Amino acid sequence: MLPEKLIFDYSVPKTLLIKLSGDWQISAGLLSTNEVTSQLNSHPDIVQINISVSQELKWDSGLISFLLKLIRECGHKNINVAREGLPQEAQKLLSLALKVHEKNISSQKVREAFLEKTGEKFLQIIESSRSGLEFLGDIAVSFGRLITGKSYFRWDDFMLIVQKCGVDTLLLVSLISLLVGMILAFVGSIQLKMFGAQIFISDIVGIAMVRVLSAVMTGIIVSGRIGASFAAELGMMQANEEIDALKTLGVSPVEFLVIPRILALVIMMPVLTIYADLMGVLGGFIISAGMLNLNPVEYLNHTQQAVKLSYVWVGLIHSLVFGVIVAVAGCLRGIECERNAAGVGIATTSAVVTGITGIVIATAIITYICQFLGV
Amino acid sequence: MDSTVQPVIEVRDLDLGYNDYVVMRNLSFSVNKGDIFIVMGVNGCGKSTLLKSLIGLKTPTKGKVLYYGKSFWDEDETGQQNIMRRFGVLYQGGALWSSLTVGENISLPLQLYTKLSCQQIQEVVALKLSLVGLEGCEDLFPSGISGGMRKRASLARAIALDPDIIFFDEPSSGLDPINARKLDDLILELRDSLGATVVVVTHELASIFAVGNNSVFLDMESKAMIAAGDPKVLLADSKDPRVIQFLTRARVQGA
Numbered sequence A: 001m002l003p004e005k006l007i008f009d010y011s012v013p014k015t016l017l018i019k020l021s022g023d024w025q026i027s028a029g030l031l032s033t034n035e036v037t038s039q040l041n042s043h044p045d046i047v048q049i050n051i052s053v054s055q056e057l058k059w060d061s062g063l064i065s066f067l068l069k070l071i072r073e074c075g076h077k078n079i080n081v082a083r084e085g086l087p088q089e090a091q092k093l094l095s096l097a098l099k100v101h102e103k104n105i106s107s108q109k110v111r112e113a114f115l116e117k118t119g120e121k122f123l124q125i126i127e128s129s130r131s132g133l134e135f136l137g138d139i140a141v142s143f144g145r146l147i148t149g150k151s152y153f154r155w156d157d158f159m160l161i162v163q164k165c166g167v168d169t170l171l172l173v174s175l176i177s178l179l180v181g182m183i184l185a186f187v188g189s190i191q192l193k194m195f196g197a198q199i200f201i202s203d204i205v206g207i208a209m210v211r212v213l214s215a216v217m218t219g220i221i222v223s224g225r226i227g228a229s230f231a232a233e234l235g236m237m238q239a240n241e242e243i244d245a246l247k248t249l250g251v252s253p254v255e256f257l258v259i260p261r262i263l264a265l266v267i268m269m270p271v272l273t274i275y276a277d278l279m280g281v282l283g284g285f286i287i288s289a290g291m292l293n294l295n296p297v298e299y300l301n302h303t304q305q306a307v308k309l310s311y312v313w314v315g316l317i318h319s320l321v322f323g324v325i326v327a328v329a330g331c332l333r334g335i336e337c338e339r340n341a342a343g344v345g346i347a348t349t350s351a352v353v354t355g356i357t358g359i360v361i362a363t364a365i366i367t368y369i370c371q372f373l374g375v
Numbered sequence B: 001m002d003s004t005v006q007p008v009i010e011v012r013d014l015d016l017g018y019n020d021y022v023v024m025r026n027l028s029f030s031v032n033k034g035d036i037f038i039v040m041g042v043n044g045c046g047k048s049t050l051l052k053s054l055i056g057l058k059t060p061t062k063g064k065v066l067y068y069g070k071s072f073w074d075e076d077e078t079g080q081q082n083i084m085r086r087f088g089v090l091y092q093g094g095a096l097w098s099s100l101t102v103g104e105n106i107s108l109p110l111q112l113y114t115k116l117s118c119q120q121i122q123e124v125v126a127l128k129l130s131l132v133g134l135e136g137c138e139d140l141f142p143s144g145i146s147g148g149m150r151k152r153a154s155l156a157r158a159i160a161l162d163p164d165i166i167f168f169d170e171p172s173s174g175l176d177p178i179n180a181r182k183l184d185d186l187i188l189e190l191r192d193s194l195g196a197t198v199v200v201v202t203h204e205l206a207s208i209f210a211v212g213n214n215s216v217f218l219d220m221e222s223k224a225m226i227a228a229g230d231p232k233v234l235l236a237d238s239k240d241p242r243v244i245q246f247l248t249r250a251r252v253q254g255a
């Protein structure tokens, strides 16, 4: 801090004269009001601050910002700041800045302290889980109405969403399941080679893929592609008041927008998962037959023996649950979306995070239940 | 009908707000059949919030909104939907459903609430579109037409079911003077031909005077309505400087 920018003069009783000089432009850095504050603290009798400026003072918004801070601080301490000594233009800018400030202060949110923020966040979590539960309730009611034939269901939309779910994810699901199958075979072979039991690679790949891995992988892919796009679509609709328009028409947005999406995913997830099972086994097969020199026929036979039908069912149950989780997370985040473009981005991210977290938690729970039931 | 008929909309002691933040207090006014009722006030004073409470999107903090004597917010869901079915709403940004074509946007309410055949629905859609000057635009998507056309298309949707009450949120925003004028004329024509009651949120002075015959003026500072009545009469008689300033577009004294 350059000392010559600010000079303090106490020659008049109860009054502080601040002389400003030098470079007060933003490019020279912003001065904090600390120095003035400490001066004021050591002279508690001051009730008036006058300001004078030297001839060669260079200034822009940097000076205004400093003075604004000073005036606000002095306002709290009931010290009057006379602006007469300032250049004309600076006085005008200051009064403009102060006027806007006075008008908006009533409705503006003040910056919160850390504890307050934490508390707020906590309350938000409670509120959002409440709205989440409400949403689930809405979905249940709407399903009831759909089954009893009371609600309006757009088959065209539904078919479009089903197609989109398939087309958008098929390539990724193929690639990733194939690779996961290959990786499993490779890693498995490292250990099994030591026992000369490489043929059991088929068991590892088959069981792991069919029981849980392909469902989880597909779930994550679908969450990233489809869940996110649900959130973005519904978020945009929220931002454009399209959802309001549905509501005033007396159409429940859940019936109209959410149910077809959930149904579409609940149908597509198992299909994609079965497909991923096959791709995973194929991946294992390619590695085993191509690189580990196992007998291809023996490998396939082994796989067939290892993978019981009940495993396929376990995998399908996973995929159904994931489908519901991803669709609900995507739609919920979309519907809750704030009404602006940034809100849509946040909704999308949050849909994916919720979806994947939900998938992992659900996997843990289902695995435990299967263990418990001895499946 | 006698002169003591029930008002179409009656607002009693309505308080509006978001959580703890109060937007308006103690609003009371009524809208009669055939009125073109203007809600005016400066930016951010709570016009859209009031509109949301009227069309059933936002529960008011306190007070009642009565439609034909029935308190909207005290009805159950079916009751509310029955009232809402008599509305048409033109949203500020149009709010056409973006995944549907213009024609489908208009036919959806008809599919939901009438027993018309597909063919008949198409005919009604064509009629509504021609009313707003968009004949032949059935198969365009909302993203492919201009803002002004979108607004008119969504007006066609708002009148699809021949509503008793039409709400407009800033109908002329984003329209050029010629189209804004046309929309004003259209509002008057629709009121006369459909016998509808119209509520318009706007701060477009030209349309306030061109179409309005009743109004409320919301004030941001006092969070209350500070004037009500025919805007032309307000302009002539009001003594309140805030109202005069708004209606004459006068410069703020002392600024």
Ligand SMILES: Nc1ncnc2c1ncn2[C@@H]1O[C@H](COP(=O)(O)OP(=O)(O)OP(=O)(O)O)[C@@H](O)[C@H]1O
Binding pocket: A107, B018, B021, B023, B041, B042, B043, B044, B045, B046, B047, B048, B049, B050
């Ligand atoms: N979702 C919301 N949450 C919290 N406060 C809100 C919300 N929407 C609006 N507000 C506040 O309510 C007040 C009234 O807003 P509203 O949108 O009703 O104003 P308006 O009169 O329609 O303004 P404009 O003429 O600019 O459209 C504003 O001060 C705004 O900050």
Ligand SMILES: [Mg+2]
Binding pocket: B047, B048, B049
């Ligand atoms: Mg508004």
